[in-house]
Amino acid sequence: MTISKHIINRFFLIILTLFTLSWFNTLFAQDANDGKQLFISKCQSCHSGDMKTDMTGPPLFGIEGQWEDKGKLHEWIRNNQKLIASGYPKAVEVSKLKPTAMQTFPDLTDPQIDAILKYIDEKGSGKLDAAKGTPAAGGEKSGEDTSQHPLLYGVITLILALAALILIFVNKNLKKISDDTEGKKTPDGIPFLQNKMYLATTAILLFIIGGYFTTKAMINMNRQKNYEPRQPIFYSHKVHAGINQINCLYCHGNAWESKTAAIPSVNVCMNCHKTIQKYNGPELKDKQGNPIDGSAEIAKLYQYAGFDPQNPDAWDPNKAKPIDWVKIHNLPDHVYFNHSQHVRVGNVQCQTCHGEITQMDEVHQFAELSMGWCVNCHRQTKVNFNVDSTSGNQFYSIYEKFHNDIKSGKMDSVTVKDIGGLECQKCHY
Structure with missing residues (x-):
């Protein structure tokens, strides 16, 4: 076996080791992330x-x-x-x-x-x-920061690949010099640009790498994960839902009853801010770190409501104008999603899809909201099949086979996918 073959074998062994370490690091990080996601949702x-x-x-x-x-x-x-x-x-x-x-x-x-x-x-x-x-x-x-280990391994892998390539060419040149010294006649090597094997290998690698990144980019088109637009009024969910513990359904009551969560009207905001006219909470900052005057933001609300804090009894709620909030969470037109089915029937917590909303000042999109993301949730989420208690969903009593399988020990639980959660027509018109 030649020196170059030894180098190539060791090079691939190093790559395999690095990818194994990267996989273990990702696995452990996923375990910690599972605990976080479960805490947020439950x-x-x-x-x-x-x-x-x-x-x-x-x-x-x-x-x-x-x-x-x-x-x-x-x-x-x-x-x-x-x-x-x-x-x-x-x-x-x-x-x-x-x-x-x-x-x-x-x-x-x-x-x-x-x-x-x-x-x-x-x-x-x-x-x-x-x-x-x-x-x-x-x-x-x-x-x-352990989350950067895979990137570090990738950089090390590229450096080692370059070093291995250099050593292969050095070995080839040393062998040629040795043969010339000993008087051995060695055939001239084929230049790289004329070597069909090198050209074909390079073309295949470029096709695979280019195809991977192109596919990745196309898949992520119109997905707005981490999208955080600037809103007309700086509304802090951290202050309202977190510090003051206002229930999500107080403002987004439609999530309990209908398909959409809806945006609360100005009059809903004024239920509290007719009396709360000054902000006395913790310091507010935007995502750039600039300080925000909470009282000035309340004053913006009054402009939309047509409310004069100096003369509160003269306020006419019918003259309020809607606030031009910028929509953050958007689904394609061909996708059907019903908030009440998830929040009320499925008992899904708001944080499952919207993240740690009680810790957000300016709301951003937490999840990618892709089909794969939704399907994985349906595969993992268990439904409450305990129809014998008041907490169970009596609709599930029609699934006699699953109830018999649970009693006989064939199944220990039923997930959304088992009751049709993966059927195309459930989510697509």
């Missing part, structure tokens, strides 16, 4: 995203240390009412902390609950923020 409607602020539900940081039996904690998360009814002391104690009963999550598996608890611990302790290069709890910074 927990964040009642519990604060920083794990330390008291909201509808208590702060969750340190919750594992508060339960002696982790198995009981899992039972509490799945069905707290059942655990309270059993008389378990810790469950009874926790149930008295808040007047609002905690929602049950019978569909969560042990690994999913562990992922949520891990995310709660890392978020509450500041480990996640430190991993992103932001100051940790102790005021120090962690300079490593």
